[in-house]
Amino acid sequence: MNVQFDFSGRHVMVFGGTTGINLGIAQCYARAGARVTVASRKQANVDAAVATLGAAALGVVADVRDEQTVAAALTQAVERHGPIDVLVSGAAGNFLAPADQMSSNAFKVVLDIDLLGSFHVARHAVQHLHPGASSLIFITAPQSVVPMAYQAHVCAAKAGVDQLTRVLALEWGARGVRVNAISPGPIAGTEGMRRLAPQGEQGDALVRQMVPLGRMGTTDDIGQLALFLGSDAASYISGTVIACDGGAQGQLSPMIAAAADGVLKKT
Template sequence: MSIMAYQSVFRTELFKGHVALITGGGTGIGRCVAHELASLGAIVVVAARRREPLEQTRREITENGGQAHVELVNIRDEESVDTLIRNVVAKFGRLDLLVNNAGGQFLSPAENISVGGFRTVLELNAVGTWTVCRAAMLQWMKEHGGAIVNIVADYFNGFPLMVHTGAARAAVDNMTKTLCQEWGKFGIRINSVAPGTIISSGMQNYPPPVQQMITGGFHTENPSGRLGTEAEVSSAVVWLLSPGAAYVNGACLRVDGGSSLSKAAMIPHPDDIPIKAFLGYSNASRLGERDIPPAFGELLAQYAAKKTTSKL
């Protein structure tokens, strides 16, 4: 075997003889995970709807001595997913590792998202992930065990401009915790990884003004002072799939540089006060200031005097 192009931090042949399925494996984070697992000896199957990026990933891996194969799938279609899992098991005789990375969304203020658009993203990201998990469990892992990692997102403080995917990713994370409890008896471990803002091909989906906002200043607005890389997400996925994480089940590993704890808002908040404050005291300028530093008392007075458009 030639020297692998991908330089993993994990030991060589960690997954030798294992079969790994990565949905959405032709681009971005999924492609990176496929490269790393192949570099560690796994037989990798990359699956998605479009053949061209899958074939490109397969060529990249095989040209560097790895084993990679392509399967087409529409994760929104149950029959397509069942066929995918059946093909993998028939070809390789097993399915040890599953990474649910396939998904999609679009950027939009919540009020502009139609019911149909909202439903489509939930069906793809949440129902699609469930469909693949269920098929893998029923067709192989229920009898033989396995490890699953679901890719979610940094939805923990809401997801402005992508309410649909925030709802879907939260659903997947909760589903992961539920399946951990129900499927542990089958020898199945299932965890999720929540990437923050990652430098990836997915950035092409954002319009130029958003790209400029991210690269112009937002990229430093977290404790690590930068954006993340595909390889950093992949390392987390690989660790969760590995024997080293044998006692990790139902967890959500945040790979976000601490951004979910402290970060800039993706959308600007108003400088005025659109939502009227409730102060309680009839004489807010005096009673409401008891034991409060003067500067904050001034704020209370401003809140009491503020006229807003809110009817609440």
């Protein structure tokens, strides 16, 4: 059952909003009546996403690691749809690697996308957020609080995203900007699950065993939480990191270890 939210007349922009969880969030907002802008670095993904979001949707190309392209994308979005009511920053990168076999550049790539990219989006968006009442939502991960083998880069980057969430909530609250983060658990059909979980029925069964609610999540599960955080119903919620994971956040290490075992045996 979906709770119904009405975002008619509101502008929602989703960075990384062309695939996976972030596309699911954009689709939820589009169904709720929002004017949606999505941004990511590949034109083909942008075009495919816009085709699912309706004629009013705008797609722009931007790499969150490049703050000039982020600034240009925001300007283009505001020129088309007006000030931004809800901004979702969800671009992310990940791969499995032992820390002692990870190059400095590989570590840096994930920090640049996840953490520096989140800062770029927030820093350049704040001037475009609807004055007096707007919502900034980061997409973080359980690695931000749970140490996981083969995930040193992501653990470091997402811990930074969590703290960025809390700091911006302190600094920007007086402007009427609420800042929160969503921490998804295992979400079916996403690139994250293809990279970080064993594949096939045996892998699916392992994941379900680790989730107290007994199932993987859906992109709509995350989208519904994003709708709530962007709505007036969450008008007094800021500076929080909210898990949407079926209760599993502290129990995912075996999933990643099993996936890494399969990957590392092939290399």
